Amino acid sequence: MKRKEEVKHFFEQTDIYFNFDYNIKIRTETVAEMIVDEQFDNVLDMPCGNGVISLKNKKQFEKLTLVDFSESMIALAKKYAEQENANNISFTCGDIFDTNFQDEEFDLIISLGILAHIDDIDKFLNYIQSKVKKGGSIIIQNTNSDHFYSKLIRLYLGVRKLLGKDKYSLNKVPTSLVENSFKKAGFTCQKVFRYNQSFIGFSKLFSNTKKYKLTRKWFGKVGNNKNASLGSDYIYLFKKD
Numbered sequence: 658m659k660r661k662e663e664v665k666h667f668f669e670q671t672d673i674y675f676n677f678d679y680n681i682k683i684r685t686e687t688v689a690e691m692i693v694d695e696q697f698d699n700v701l702d703m704p705c706g707n708g709v710i711s712l713k714n715k716k717q718f719e720k721l722t723l724v725d726f727s728e729s730m731i732a733l734a735k736k737y738a739e740q741e742n743a744n745n746i747s748f749t750c751g752d753i754f755d756t757n758f759q760d761e762e763f764d765l766i767i768s769l770g771i772l773a774h775i776d777d778i779d780k781f782l783n784y785i786q787s788k789v790k791k792g793g794s795i796i797i798q799n800t801n802s803d804h805f806y807s808k809l810i811r812l813y814l815g816v817r818k819l820l821g822k823d824k825y826s827l828n829k830v831p832t833s834l835v836e837n838s839f840k841k842a843g844f845t846c847q848k849v850f851r852y853n854q855s856f857i858g859f860s861k862l863f864s865n866t867k868k869y870k871l872t873r874k875w876f877g878k879v880g881n882n883k884n885a886s887l888g889s890d891y892i893y894l895f896k897k898d
């Protein structure tokens with residue numbers, strides 16, 4: 658199977674991914690803490706997964722576009738939007754690079770959990786950077802491959818892959834790649850929140866509620882990010898100058 662199909666296959670099994678739902682809660686709150694009470698006209702969440710992160714923040718978005726190539730994820734996003742009576746939402750089930758926004762520009766793009774999975778990182782970064790208006794923002798997540806905790810995770814995942822439990826390897830993306838790319842494209846980093854989204858092999862020992870509480874206790878939140886240097890996961894808010 659080609660890597661892209663492996664990724665798609667993995668994310669069609671939504672139950673695997675949603676074992677990590679404490680992390681979705683943290684991402685949702687991080688987006689809320691980063692945008693504070695700002696209102697946005699046109700927002701893109703790509704890839705959206707089950708859509709919860711942007712749909713929970715929808716009251717601050719006039720129009721919201723959700724993109725993901727997993728049919729199961731888009732189905733969950735549609736169900737959640739219906740449940741929440743959310744208006745002015747469009748859904749695209751397809752590859753990020755097949756999206757055609759023509760002249761449309763966004764004032765906020767949310768891209769969480771994609772750099773480890775996408776085929777061409779530079780192409781993806783250039784694409785989202787070009788789709789944001791001047792003065793607009795991008796909230797993007799990256800797991801810093803140079804960080805010691807990330808190296809530990811990689812060791813653990815390497816063993817899982819050897820045992821046939823995982824099919825593909827995650828991309829290695831250092832913070833310097835992300836930060837230099839945004840700097841070169843004329844963006845300024847306004848906020849960053851660092852934490853660890855993985856409990857390595859110990860995940861099953863804790864409930865989602867416990868993992869949420871431990872993460873908050875140890876790392877705090879945006880504006881009060883404790884032990885930041887121990888966090889391999891970065892969520893950035895970049896603003897286009």
Ligand SMILES: C[S@@+](CC[C@H](N)C(=O)[O-])C[C@H]1O[C@@H](n2cnc3c(N)ncnc32)[C@H](O)[C@@H]1O
Nearest residue numbers: 668704705706725726727730751752753769770
């Ligand atoms: C780790 S999840 C992140 C989802 C969501 N942003 C979140 O933080 O919960 C990665 C998502 O990217 C989607 N994805 C991966 N590669 C993609 C591509 N090339 N085009 C569209 N969606 C893609 C997967 O289907 C999956 O839902």
